[in-house]
Amino acid sequence: ATRSRAGAAGIEDLGSLERALGAADVVLSVCPPHGALALAREVAEHGFGGIYVDANAISPETARRVGRVVEKAGASFVDGGIIGPPPVEGGRSRMYLSGARSDEVAALFAGGNLQAVPLQGPPGAASALKACYAAWTKGATALLAAIRALAGHEGVEPALLEEWKLSQPELPKRSEAVTVQARKAWRWIGEMEEIAASFQAAGLPPGFHLAAAEVYRKLERFKDGGAPPALGEVTAAMRRGARRKASPGESRRRSAPREPQRRAHFKFGTAAKRLR
Known part of the structure; x- marks a missing residue:
């Protein structure tokens, strides 16, 4: 799919990274977040000395690591963060840039x-802006999808939708956005993990986006699918592995008081061996 889109855009395939680097003054890295550092290392191994622009959805610290890798090999580093849909139309998508040669890179996209x-x-500022933006957009999509899955599991989804229509009228439609995004969810796992790392590095709780990463991990099965899946398919995939709801009788039995159990006592050495 990537090659066909590149061909349609008039991008020439030179057949190898070595040949491409030999012909290029600027490298623009856009790949799934988990591959950003590996690609930078591969480019550095070829001794690329031009401008290396990393426009991936990575944390500021990962961006700085990428910068150290390519700069050590002789390249100049510019950090980038892309916000918006594929730029088929003008005015809807932006690439933010940070670093000493940002103006030179920006000039390449004029018009x-x-x-x-x-x-x-x-470097790191552009990645930080992208992380803050996607923390809300993609993080909220995961949260709303998880809420719909929980409401369905507990049998209160119709009531929730009615309440949303009264008090949060934009949420019924927004909570269905995950159906359109499910086929891309596999790419967002790493992005959510990078955002979590950004929060943690700032002394903030990372759990919001680690949970979002887990939501998107459960949707990997929809990768490269045809038509968007129905919301019921998405929420079922999210709940896969969940415990069955207890019947009223089971709930009463679980809540009944139990006889206290004797606690086991181990010496430290014994416990350590058992944990290995």
């Missing part, structure tokens, strides 16, 4: 559909 916006700040 195109992708607006390049240099930021004041060192």
Whole structure:
């Protein structure tokens, strides 16, 4: 799919990374987040000395690591963060840039559909902006999908939708956005993990987006599918592995008081062996 889209856009395939680097003054890295550092290392191994732009959805610290890798090999590093849909039309998508040569990179996109916006700040600033933006957009999509899955599991989904229509009228439709995004969910796992790392590095709780990563991990089965799945298929995939709801009788038995159990006592050495 990537090659066909590149061909349609008039991008020439030179057949190998070595040949491409030999012909390029600027490298623009856009790949799934988990591959960003590996690609930077591969480019560095070829001794690339031009401008390396990492526009991946990675944490500021990962961006700085990428920068150290390519700069050690002789390249200049520019950090990037893309916000918006594929730039088929102008005015809807932006690539924020940070680093000493951001203005040079921005000039390459002048007049195109992708607006390049240099930021004041060192490498890492563009990735930080992207992380903050996606923390809400993609994080909220995962949260709303999980809420729909929980409501369905507990049998209160119709009531929740009615309440949303009264008090949060935008949420019924927004909570269905995950159906359109399910086929791309596999790419968002790493992005949510990078956002979680960004929060943790700032002394903030990372759990919000680690949970979002787990939501998207449960949707990997929809990768490269045809038509978007129905919401019921998505929420069923999210609940896969969940415990069956207890019947009223089971609930009463579980809540009944139990006889206290004797606690086992182990010496530290014995416990350590058992944990290995």
